[in-house]
Amino acid sequence: MEFLTGVKEEQTLSLAQLKEPERLGQTVQVQGAVHALRDMGNVAFVVLRRRDGLVQCVYEEGVTKFNLKDIREAATVEVTGKLEASEKAPGGVEIRLLDVRVLSMPEAPLPLAISKWKLNTSLEARLNYRSISLRNIRERAKFKVQEGLVRGFREFLYQQGFTEIHTPKIGAKGAEGGSNLFRLDYFHRPAVLEQSPQLYKQMMVGVFDRVFETGPVFRAEKHNTKRHLNEYTSLDFEMGYIEGFEDVMAMETGFLQYAIELLKKDYAKELSILDVSLPEVSRIPAIRFDEAKEKVAEKYQRKIRNPFDLEPEEEQLIGRYAKEEWGADFVFVTHYPSKKRPFYAMDDPEDERYTLSFDLLFRGLEVTTGGQRIHDYQMLLEKLEKRGMTEEGLETYLDTFKHGMPPHGGLGIGMERLTMQLLGEENVRETTLFPRDLSRLVP
Amino acid sequence: MEFLTGVKEEQTLSLAQLKEPERLGQTVQVQGAVHALRDMGNVAFVVLRRRDGLVQCVYEEGVTKFNLKDIREAATVEVTGKLEASEKAPGGVEIRLLDVRVLSMPEAPLPLAISKWKLNTSLEARLNYRSISLRNIRERAKFKVQEGLVRGFREFLYQQGFTEIHTPKIGAKGAEGGSNLFRLDYFHRPAVLEQSPQLYKQMMVGVFDRVFETGPVFRAEKHNTKRHLNEYTSLDFEMGYIEGFEDVMAMETGFLQYAIELLKKDYAKELSILDVSLPEVSRIPAIRFDEAKEKVAEKYQRKIRNPFDLEPEEEQLIGRYAKEEWGADFVFVTHYPSKKRPFYAMDDPEDERYTLSFDLLFRGLEVTTGGQRIHDYQMLLEKLEKRGMTEEGLETYLDTFKHGMPPHGGLGIGMERLTMQLLGEENVRETTLFPRDLSRLVP
Numbered sequence: 001m002e003f004l005t006g007v008k009e010e011q012t013l014s015l016a017q018l019k020e021p022e023r024l025g026q027t028v029q030v031q032g033a034v035h036a037l038r039d040m041g042n043v044a045f046v047v048l049r050r051r052d053g054l055v056q057c058v059y060e061e062g063v064t065k066f067n068l069k070d071i072r073e074a075a076t077v078e079v080t081g082k083l084e085a086s087e088k089a090p091g092g093v094e095i096r097l098l099d100v101r102v103l104s105m106p107e108a109p110l111p112l113a114i115s116k117w118k119l120n121t122s123l124e125a126r127l128n129y130r131s132i133s134l135r136n137i138r139e140r141a142k143f144k145v146q147e148g149l150v151r152g153f154r155e156f157l158y159q160q161g162f163t164e165i166h167t168p169k170i171g172a173k174g175a176e177g178g179s180n181l182f183r184l185d186y187f188h189r190p191a192v193l194e195q196s197p198q199l200y201k202q203m204m205v206g207v208f209d210r211v212f213e214t215g216p217v218f219r220a221e222k223h224n225t226k227r228h229l230n231e232y233t234s235l236d237f238e239m240g241y242i243e244g245f246e247d248v249m250a251m252e253t254g255f256l257q258y259a260i261e262l263l264k265k266d267y268a269k270e271l272s273i274l275d276v277s278l279p280e281v282s283r284i285p286a287i288r289f290d291e292a293k294e295k296v297a298e299k300y301q302r303k304i305r306n307p308f309d310l311e312p313e314e315e316q317l318i319g320r321y322a323k324e325e326w327g328a329d330f331v332f333v334t335h336y337p338s339k340k341r342p343f344y345a346m347d348d349p350e351d352e353r354y355t356l357s358f359d360l361l362f363r364g365l366e367v368t369t370g371g372q373r374i375h376d377y378q379m380l381l382e383k384l385e386k387r388g389m390t391e392e393g394l395e396t397y398l399d400t401f402k403h404g405m406p407p408h409g410g411l412g413i414g415m416e417r418l419t420m421q422l423l424g425e426e427n428v429r430e431t432t433l434f435p436r437d438l439s440r441l442v443p
Numbered sequence: 444m445e446f447l448t449g450v451k452e453e454q455t456l457s458l459a460q461l462k463e464p465e466r467l468g469q470t471v472q473v474q475g476a477v478h479a480l481r482d483m484g485n486v487a488f489v490v491l492r493r494r495d496g497l498v499q500c501v502y503e504e505g506v507t508k509f510n511l512k513d514i515r516e517a518a519t520v521e522v523t524g525k526l527e528a529s530e531k532a533p534g535g536v537e538i539r540l541l542d543v544r545v546l547s548m549p550e551a552p553l554p555l556a557i558s559k560w561k562l563n564t565s566l567e568a569r570l571n572y573r574s575i576s577l578r579n580i581r582e583r584a585k586f587k588v589q590e591g592l593v594r595g596f597r598e599f600l601y602q603q604g605f606t607e608i609h610t611p612k613i614g615a616k617g618a619e620g621g622s623n624l625f626r627l628d629y630f631h632r633p634a635v636l637e638q639s640p641q642l643y644k645q646m647m648v649g650v651f652d653r654v655f656e657t658g659p660v661f662r663a664e665k666h667n668t669k670r671h672l673n674e675y676t677s678l679d680f681e682m683g684y685i686e687g688f689e690d691v692m693a694m695e696t697g698f699l700q701y702a703i704e705l706l707k708k709d710y711a712k713e714l715s716i717l718d719v720s721l722p723e724v725s726r727i728p729a730i731r732f733d734e735a736k737e738k739v740a741e742k743y744q745r746k747i748r749n750p751f752d753l754e755p756e757e758e759q760l761i762g763r764y765a766k767e768e769w770g771a772d773f774v775f776v777t778h779y780p781s782k783k784r785p786f787y788a789m790d791d792p793e794d795e796r797y798t799l800s801f802d803l804l805f806r807g808l809e810v811t812t813g814g815q816r817i818h819d820y821q822m823l824l825e826k827l828e829k830r831g832m833t834e835e836g837l838e839t840y841l842d843t844f845k846h847g848m849p850p851h852g853g854l855g856i857g858m859e860r861l862t863m864q865l866l867g868e869e870n871v872r873e874t875t876l877f878p879r880d881l882s883r884l885v886p
Contacts (some may be wrong), residue, residue: 002728002729003726003727003728004689004692004693004695004696004726004727004728004729005693005696005726005727006693006696006697006700006773007603007693007694007696007697008688008689008690008693011823012684014604027463031684031849033649033847033849050652051604051606051651051652051653052604054525074846074847075847076683076684076848076849076850078849081564083491103684103849103850104818104819104847104848104849104850105847106820106846106847107820107821107844107845107846108845108846110846111846128839129839129842130646130839131647131649131650131839131840131843132649132842132843132846134647134650135649135650140650140651143606143608143651144606146800147606147607147815150607150609151597151601151607154594154597158594160450161457161492161494161495163586163587163590164593164594165586165876166659166676166858166876167876167877168592168659168674168876168877168879169612169659169661169674170625170636170661170673170674170879170884171884172884172885173886182613182627182628182629183627183628184625184626184627184628184636185625185626186884187663187665187881189884191884192464193613193627193636200876202576202878203573203886204574204577204876206476206574206575206578207574207577207578207583208494208583208586209493209494215658215659216609216611216658216659217880218612218613220630222630230613231611231612231613233609240519241455241474241519241546246445246447246451247451249447250447250448250449250450250451251450252447253447253448253449253450254449257449280450283446283447283448284446284447284448285445285446286445286446286447287446332447344586347848354726356636369463373545373792376547377549377550378550395885395886396571396573396574396885396886397574397886399575401550401572402549402550402551402573403517403519403549403550403551403553403554403575404476404517404519404547404548404549405519405547406474406476406519406547407519407546407547408547415609433608433609433610433611433643433647434610434611434643435611436611436613438630441613441614441615441629441632441634442614442615442838442839443646443837443838443839443840
């Protein structure tokens with residue numbers, strides 16, 4: 001019988017502790033994986049990779065009580081040595097090794113040169129060897145930045161009185177209608193994977209007023225582009241008692257401002273590793289869909305082919321326009337055509353061909369879709385009828401409106417896309433831990 | 444063209460603002476849903492439900508410029524009135540109504556008496572009307588407490604140097620083997636819903652050293668008990684460079700201590716609404732599986748039927764034993780039999796019939812399973828062979844170990860179960876927003 005009384009203090013040191021000036025000259029212990037090993041004869045450099053960064057260790061024949069041949073790259077070790085200042089080492093310190101304890105040894109050489117600054121390997125190879133390629137310091141840093149964005153989303157929304165919810169991913173019906181759904185057998189009943197928490201989060205506005213969720217969504221789209229995934233993480237919120245959909249855009253602007261400050265504060269190391277220049281978020285322009293199309297057609301001599309659709313190239317040009325005209329990295333495009341939005345979108349009473357909705361473009365790519373929702377029961381029924389949809393599978397959703405709902409709106413942000421644009425990546429798979437697409441189901 | 448510059452300040456007041464002494468006597472505006480309406484003739488009490496609690500308003504004929512008949516329960520409104528002290532009102536203040544602006548009106552009377560303190564309705568009915576029943580103050584409070592637990596999990600682990608990850612839920616193979624998996628068609632390839640992020644989080648230990656994830660898991664178990672769900676939220680972490688599985692238990696103890704303090708600090712209102720007595724977490728006993736079985740058999744005169752299995756009743760008795768012997772609400776049961784654990788569990792080198800693993804029981808119910816994992820490539824291969832398993836679908840997982848992994852361990856906590864036991868509920872569906880079980884796929 002023993003008792004657990006809380007977290008055990010780590011016996012070995014962190015990078016931050018190694019940098020404390022009073023430790024210089026002391027004998028220290030550090031754990032890590034052998035990230036790089038450069039044997040120069042009598043002396044060798046052993047670089048350890050830890051969660052908090054790299055530590056340079058110096059092996060000296062005769063001094064270190066250990067045979068260098070007993071480790072290699074990708075071994076994990078606990079080293080003991082004397083801490084010394086070193087201008088050239090990362091963090092300004094290095095450990096002159098006295099002893100090495102091997103914790104584990106690899107069985108085979110690494111398939112990728114992960115210790116290089118940039119992994120000169122195809123995306124395909126990096127995804128095939130995902131658990132190895134992410135050991136590269138730059139590859140890894142992308143997902144720390146992603147963590148910061150998600151953390152910022154939650155922290156900001158907690159402060160704004162939102163409640164976090166966890167809605168089911170297996171359901172009887174999708175939020176946007178019947179297409180693009182993965183189907184499965186649920187104990188001999190037909191079921192689908194939810195393509196959005198939309199209907200659930202709306203229902204929860206009647207309970208908590210403001211709710212959010214960060215979770216997976218599933219889309220069986222047969223796109224194979226640099227921007228699409230078949231499973232991704234959606235950052236969703238929904239808020240009641242709004243005056244208009246501008247309140248939702250204002251809340252998203254607040255989130256972005258908060259997240260950028262959080263990145264500066266807690267993820268400066270990763271931003272520097274990736275050489276990221278943070279976007280301007282103090283003010284974000286909003287422009288109507290039809291107006292944006294016209295402005296872009298005019299400025300870049302582009303013909304409008306379909307007034308009710310926005311092509312990827314047009315999105316890019318709107319992003320370029322926002323940058324050139326207002327110095328803006330982000331731009332809200334508002335009043336999307338009704339036929340392009342799902343049944344629950346609130347039509348603009350001033351022109352029902354358009355909705356009180358928006359997309360947020362970040363450097364020319366859509367990263368958010370949002371808007372005001374219909375909260376009136378009769379209006380919802382009419383909209384369903386107009387679309388030729390039935391109430392089947394929507395009973396609880398519709399009942400919720402029958403029993404009263406405040407005016408509300410919300411949005412969904414694609415986590416991987418937001419990260420991709422922030423880091424200036426060309427393919428959303430670069431910022432997806434284990435992508436799922438038309439051809440990729442493993443690893 | 445307009446610019447969004449950040450969150451718009453709310454024009455109406457929060458409950459905290461209403462309680463500021465200097466506001467007494469002022470004319471205030473508040474938004475909310477009509478939670479209860481008690482008409483006494485010339486005077487009526489209109490209780491508003493907001494995300495932060497209830498606000499009592501007093502309607503007086505002739506004073507309030509509004510016809511009381513124009514609202515009813517479940518309407519959403521913005522009220523204007525004079526703020527006055529009132530000992531009997533929730534929060535010690537009430538609003539004497541001057542005017543009411545209706546934001547939305549319900550179409551039909553509520554199916555449940557949600558304004559009662561306790562909803563005297565069957566669980567079945569409450570789940571069928573989930574979006575309505577949760578409008579009850581006590582029902583709603585359960586999920587705020589749940590939020591606190593999840594928030595505590597993340598905040599604590601961030602502090603301990605863990606990185607948050609998002610792993611795919613659609614995969615080619617399950618972590619625990621082939622049974623109990625929901626199967627689906629993924630673009631004409633057979634796929635499954637992951638029953639755990641186990642294999643992914645282990646692979647990511649080689650990258651980030653310490654990782655966690657909070658997300659859905661899917662189990663096609665044909666159980667229909669008060670403790671089982673077919674989809675639930677798992678709080679998972681995995682940590683490298685451990686000396687033994689005790690490090691994992693110590694980390695979980697630290698989490699529980701942190702979460703309980705967070706609940707006391709930020710969720711005191713909900714704890715009070717639900718009359719929760721918080722468990723003792725300053726020290727948590729740990730007892731071996733075989734020893735626990737013996738102690739319980741001895742003390743409660745119960746025959747041991749199967750020395751390698753723990754029946755639900757035995758779990759309950761171990762919980763009772765821990766309470767009686769050590770005053771403990773939680774107890775770690777360690778060294779589970781190897782045949783009861785998945786292939787990746789590390790066997791105890793001192794007796795290979797047992798593993799270096801544990802369950803955490805909370806008031807007699809398992810809420811966590813965890814332990815040390817095998818980190819040696821050859822040992823993993825041997826274990827797979829011994830179990831008659833093939834490497835198929837595990838290629839990337841096994842490759843990760845071939846290329847070096849530190850000693851590591853981790854755990855998974857059932858979010859709904861943890862909440863259930865904390866709140867003293869009898870059925871895990873009470874603490875699940877939209878449960879999925881053998882018979883329940885909607886709402």
